Amino acid sequence: MIGVFGYLTWRSARNRIARQIRQLRSPRYLAALLLGLAYLWFVVMGQRPATSAAATADPRVLELIGAFALFGAVAWGWIFGVERRVLAFSPAEITFLFSGPVSRQGLIQYKLLRNQLLILFNALLWTLILSRERFGVSAWLRVISIWVMLTTLSFHRLGASFVRTSLSEHGRLGARHRAVSLALLGAFLIALVWGIADALPELAAARGLAGSGFLSAVAAAFDHPLPRLLTYPFRIMVRPLVAHSMGDWLVALWPALVLMLLHYVWVVRSDTAFEEAATEVSLRRATALASGSVRASTPRSQPRRTLVRLSATGWPAGAILWKNLVAATRTRRIHNVAVSVALAGGIVALLSFDPEGSFAEVAGWLALFWAGVMVITGPQYVRNDLRSDLLKLDLLRSYPLRGWSVVLAEAAASTLMLTLLQIALLGLSYLAFLGNQTLEPGLEARTVLLLLSLIFLPPINLLGMLIQNGAALLYPAWVRVGVGRPGGVETLGQNLLMVLAFSVLLALTLLLPATLAAGSYLLLRPGLDAWALIPAGVLALLAMGFEATWMVEWLGGLFERTDPGAAGITA
Amino acid sequence: MIQVDGLHKLYGEFPAVQGLSFSVAAGEVLGLVGPNGAGKTTTIRSIAGIIIPTSGRIAVAGHDLKTDPVAAKGALAFIPDEPHLFEYLTVEEHLRFVARLYRLGDVSARIPGLLAELDLSDKQHALPGELSRGMKQKLAIACGLLHDPKALLLDEPLTGLDPVGIRRMKGTIMRRAAAGTAVILSSHLLHLVEEICTRVLVMQRGQAVAFGSIAEILAERPALRSRKLEDVFLALIGQEDEAGQS
Numbered sequence: 001m002i003g004v005f006g007y008l009t010w011r012s013a014r015n016r017i018a019r020q021i022r023q024l025r026s027p028r029y030l031a032a033l034l035l036g037l038a039y040l041w042f043v044v045m046g047q048r049p050a051t052s053a054a055a056t057a058d059p060r061v062l063e064l065i066g067a068f069a070l071f072g073a074v075a076w077g078w079i080f081g082v083e084r085r086v087l088a089f090s091p092a093e094i095t096f097l098f099s100g101p102v103s104r105q106g107l108i109q110y111k112l113l114r115n116q117l118l119i120l121f122n123a124l125l126w127t128l129i130l131s132r133e134r135f136g137v138s139a140w141l142r143v144i145s146i147w148v149m150l151t152t153l154s155f156h157r158l159g160a161s162f163v164r165t166s167l168s169e170h171g172r173l174g175a176r177h178r179a180v181s182l183a184l185l186g187a188f189l190i191a192l193v194w195g196i197a198d199a200l201p202e203l204a205a206a207r208g209l210a211g212s213g214f215l216s217a218v219a220a221a222f223d224h225p226l227p228r229l230l231t232y233p234f235r236i237m238v239r240p241l242v243a244h245s246m247g248d249w250l251v252a253l254w255p256a257l258v259l260m261l262l263h264y265v266w267v268v269r270s271d272t273a274f275e276e277a278a279t280e281v282s283l284r285r286a287t288a289l290a291s292g293s294v295r296a297s298t299p300r301s302q303p304r305r306t307l308v309r310l311s312a313t314g315w316p317a318g319a320i321l322w323k324n325l326v327a328a329t330r331t332r333r334i335h336n337v338a339v340s341v342a343l344a345g346g347i348v349a350l351l352s353f354d355p356e357g358s359f360a361e362v363a364g365w366l367a368l369f370w371a372g373v374m375v376i377t378g379p380q381y382v383r384n385d386l387r388s389d390l391l392k393l394d395l396l397r398s399y400p401l402r403g404w405s406v407v408l409a410e411a412a413a414s415t416l417m418l419t420l421l422q423i424a425l426l427g428l429s430y431l432a433f434l435g436n437q438t439l440e441p442g443l444e445a446r447t448v449l450l451l452l453s454l455i456f457l458p459p460i461n462l463l464g465m466l467i468q469n470g471a472a473l474l475y476p477a478w479v480r481v482g483v484g485r486p487g488g489v490e491t492l493g494q495n496l497l498m499v500l501a502f503s504v505l506l507a508l509t510l511l512l513p514a515t516l517a518a519g520s521y522l523l524l525r526p527g528l529d530a531w532a533l534i535p536a537g538v539l540a541l542l543a544m545g546f547e548a549t550w551m552v553e554w555l556g557g558l559f560e561r562t563d564p565g566a567a568g569i570t571a
Numbered sequence: 572m573i574q575v576d577g578l579h580k581l582y583g584e585f586p587a588v589q590g591l592s593f594s595v596a597a598g599e600v601l602g603l604v605g606p607n608g609a610g611k612t613t614t615i616r617s618i619a620g621i622i623i624p625t626s627g628r629i630a631v632a633g634h635d636l637k638t639d640p641v642a643a644k645g646a647l648a649f650i651p652d653e654p655h656l657f658e659y660l661t662v663e664e665h666l667r668f669v670a671r672l673y674r675l676g677d678v679s680a681r682i683p684g685l686l687a688e689l690d691l692s693d694k695q696h697a698l699p700g701e702l703s704r705g706m707k708q709k710l711a712i713a714c715g716l717l718h719d720p721k722a723l724l725l726d727e728p729l730t731g732l733d734p735v736g737i738r739r740m741k742g743t744i745m746r747r748a749a750a751g752t753a754v755i756l757s758s759h760l761l762h763l764v765e766e767i768c769t770r771v772l773v774m775q776r777g778q779a780v781a782f783g784s785i786a787e788i789l790a791e792r793p794a795l796r797s798r799k800l801e802d803v804f805l806a807l808i809g810q811e812d813e814a815g816q817s
Contacts, residue, residue: 312670312678319671327659395655397621399672400645560640563622565582 005110013117023477032475036501040128059242060219066238067231070153074234077157078164079181108268112155119154123147125497137249145240145249148256152237155263162270188230195226233259317405320396324384324413341424349431364432371425375457376503378418379464380495385410386469386559390481393564404556411465411552418461426453452537459544460510466551467505473558513543572597572753573618573647573722578627580613580777587613589777591627595753595770597721600744602768603757606808610777611757615724618755619649632721645673648720652727654711656699662686662710663695666717673718681717688743689713690736704731712740716747723747723754729763741767761800775808 023029089097089111097107123146127139196203199221206217222231236259239252307329310322344363351360389396389410396406430450433439441449472479517540524532573595580588588610595601603611616622618629620636620643629636632646660668663682670678686692689709699707708731715723725744729737745767748754758764764771765785773781773788781788788803789796795803 306664310664310667310671312667312676313674314671316672316674319668322671323657323660323664323668326664327657330659392655392657394616394621394649394651398619398644398647398649400641400643401672402641561623565622 005106005113009110009114009117020477028474029477032478039501039504058216058219059244060223061215062242063235063238064219064222064231066241067234070149070234070237071231073153074156074160075181075185077160079185105268108270112264112267115154116151119150120147122494123150125494126150129496137243137246141246141249142241145243145253145256148253148260149237149241152256152260152263155260155267159263159267159270162267192222192227192230195224195230196221199224315405316399317401317409320389320401320406320409321413321416324388324410325416327388328384328413328417337421338424341428345424345428345431348428349434351432360432361436364429367425367429367432371422371429371453374418374422374425375460375464376499376506378422378461379414379468380499380502382414382418382421383468384417385414385465387472387479387481390472390476393562397560397564402556403559404552407466407469407555407559408552411462411469414465414468415458415462418465419457422457422461423454426450455541456537459541459548462548463509463544463551464502464506466548466555467502467509470551470555470558473555473562476562509547510544512547513540516540516543572599572632573755574628574630575614575618576628578614578617578629579625580610580617580622581625586777588617588624591774591777591779593772593779593782595722595755597751597753598748599770600748600754600756600768602764602771603755603774604759604761604764604771604804605774605780606810608776609774609808611774612726613777614774615649615726615755615757618722619647619724620644621649645718646720647722647724648715648718649724650712650715650726650728652730654707654731656707656710658699661696661698662691662702662713665710665714669714669717675718678717685713685717688739690739705733705736708732709736712743716743719752721752723752725754725756725758727758728756729758729760761804765800773804773807781807 024033089107097110102110123143126146127143130142199217203214203217203221206214222228228235236252236255240249240256243249243252306326308322308325310319344367348360348363351363386407399406427450430446433446434443439446472481517536520539521532521536524535528535575594576592578588578591579586591610591614593601603614605611613622617624618631618636620640629643631643634643634646636643656665657668663686666682666685667678669675670681675681682695683692686695689712691706691709691713694702694706699710702710712728723744728740728744732740741763744754744756748767748769756764756768770784771781771788772779781791783791785800785803788807792803792806795806798806
């Protein structure tokens with residue numbers, strides 16, 4: 001049976017690559033590939049610094065940072081669950097394999113085998129991305145180290161998802177499971193803190209040292225027996241990556257391989273849970289693709305609430321904006337985010353008046369940080385727009401709407417959602433520092449900044465969304481279209497690369513507004529002082545408006561010219 | 572109502588449709604038939620404005636699809652064989668969504684009648700994931716009919732419908748045609764075409780091989796007069812051997 005799976009995997013991958021290569025006949029795809037390769041060469045490969053942060057860092061520090069990152073990924077998987085795209089069988093796979101003489105273990109092995117291609121590809125990407133950092137022995141050994149680490153992590157999260165599904169099927173997943181997971185996590189953290197308690201005075205003393213000195217002190221603290229034992233499984237996954245010699249690497253590799261094999265055995269033996277999980281995921285995917293599967297039909301459906309009722313008159317493309325907002329409000333994630341932000345806002349606002357106030361301060365800085373990070377990462381994750389609707393291009397194209405209005409309505413929906421999320425985080429941050437009398441800038445200035453964010457975030461986010469939607473329209477064969485996006489540890493490398501490419505494009509787009517604003521400010525400051533910021537800001541807004549208008553017009557034309565079949569967009 | 576002149580569509584070097592010209596008047600039902608790959612779907616999708624023709628002119632209700640696409644699309648409805656629905660909109664919300672797109676002010680008055688006509692009244696708050704394949708198809712049809720289109724384009728409209736649904740669908744098409752709608756229907760079901768189409772366009776390799784009412788087509792080919800419809804179709808597309816075997 002392995003031979004059959006190997007054949008299916010190999011031929012599918014080969015044909016897919018051949019198709020991607022055929023796409024390169026299109027000048028558009030070829031130009032993008034050459035630009036991407038040039039970018040990789042100059043930015044990643046070409047600029048090898050004499051020393052880098054990682055090269056000079058204590059390997060114990062790198063090992064500890066890596067171990068904690070892995071611990072975070074594992075804990076997240078147990079508490080919140082992970083997206084198990086690896087388990088999703090296509091309708092063809094369900095037809096041929098589920099009904100064929102194939103054991104459940106065989107099916108797991110097949111899916112794991114297919115997933116290996118993705119992990120290997122991402123291990124290569126990570127090696128490229130990390131090529132400026134000189135830790136590890138060599139690039140090739142780094143590929144193996146990253147592959148072992150990602151595979152183990154992927155197996156673990158998959159195993160955890162099996163357990164969660166099994167508990168869910170038997171009605172035991174819920175608040176109690178989450179409480180147990182959180183209790184275990186709490187016990188782990190308490191044991192860690194207790195383990196390093198002896199080293200706390202040294203850590204306190206090291207607070208005044210430079211960053212690397214403090215981190216070395218932290219690494220030394222975690223070298224005590226108990227924390228070392230607790231973090232051991234995570235450390236052995238990272239250790240081959242930070243080994244400095246061939247000998248060290250070989251010594252570090254075999255425990256990592258043993259751990260990976262143990263995970264493999266665990267996952268392969270979880271066949272019953274797998275069956276339940278795979279069926280659930282595949283059915284959900286089939287439904288998402290609207291490929292005709294039927295969920296249990298309700299005898300008489302109940303009315304569903306919408307935040308905004310769609311009026312029959314007005315801008316026709318407003319219907320698309322409304323549809324996307326309704327879709328967003330009907331996912332559980334948006335409810336969780338809204339409740340979490342509201343709760344956190346109330347708590348930090350209360351805590352901000354505490355004389356110590358350190359918790360609220362940390363929460364405030366974190367919220368501020370994430371609101372900023374979302375300018376870059378948000379447009380990748382919030383995708384209730386053309387990227388979700390492109391598989392229904394036939395339908396969209398048959399509507400009596402111009403292309404520009406479809407593009408604008410689609411991008412506006414994601415822009416609105418992302419902006420609301422950022423404003424919620426900024427509001428959280430504002431509340432967290434509400435009682436803080438010593439922080440600079442003061443409360444008045446912070447209020448002005450919050451109001452300014454309401455003005456500047458929407459156009460910035462709109463430009464980001466237009467770039468993302470433009471990429472989907474220009475390169476539908478490369479950009480994932482449809483519901484969901486490539487997720488999981490397997491695709492971290494791909495996603496990071498996409499974020500980097502998007503950051504460059506957004507920076508280029510914002511260059512003109514920023515230059516105009518800076519230039520006008522410098523020109524007008526002698527006469528107007530700080531008031532010069534107002535015309536500078538207006539000029540930046542006008543420039544962003546001009547860019548957005550041009551992009552919407554251009555993408556609208558592209559939308560009208562895109563032939564679904566020729567572009568390879570199929571449901 | 573629908574005017575197609577010299578329609579060409581090339582996919583790379585491959586000609587999917589070659590020099591197709593025809594018109595469909597108000598109240599007429601045109602059946603598009605032909606073997607797989609004959610160019611029926613390409614033709615119907617070109618008229619719907621989904622595919623851009625390589626050359627040729629298409630006009631719907633007097634509006635040129637190239638120069639005035641919004642007005643042309645506003646006058647037509649395209650109902651594909653595979654219903655494309657939005658998974659987070661209920662049945663009723665789909666209709667309200669379409670009403671806004673087509674600027675229909677009196678949507679609340681139209682919805683109940685249409686839902687009743689398609690037997691969807693008790694599913695108005697259901698999401699597509701809660702509907703059977705046939706009900707999804709009915710919803711797609713309801714969305715297409717909501718704005719009373721002057722031109723109706725149907726690609727395999729009976730796919731997934733149960734016998735009652737099929738009968739209702741046929742009735743709906745004939746009622747719409749009787750009310751003045753121009754209908755183009757692409758189907759492999761020859762008995763359906765015979766039953767409800769006033770004229771037939773038989774396509775083969777992107778070209779029209781026969782066009783007219785079934786009586787007119789047979790009148791031009793006396794040798795086929797006594798043959799069954801299926802045999803006539805096979806003979807028209809050059810599958811004489813298959814026709815002889817049946």
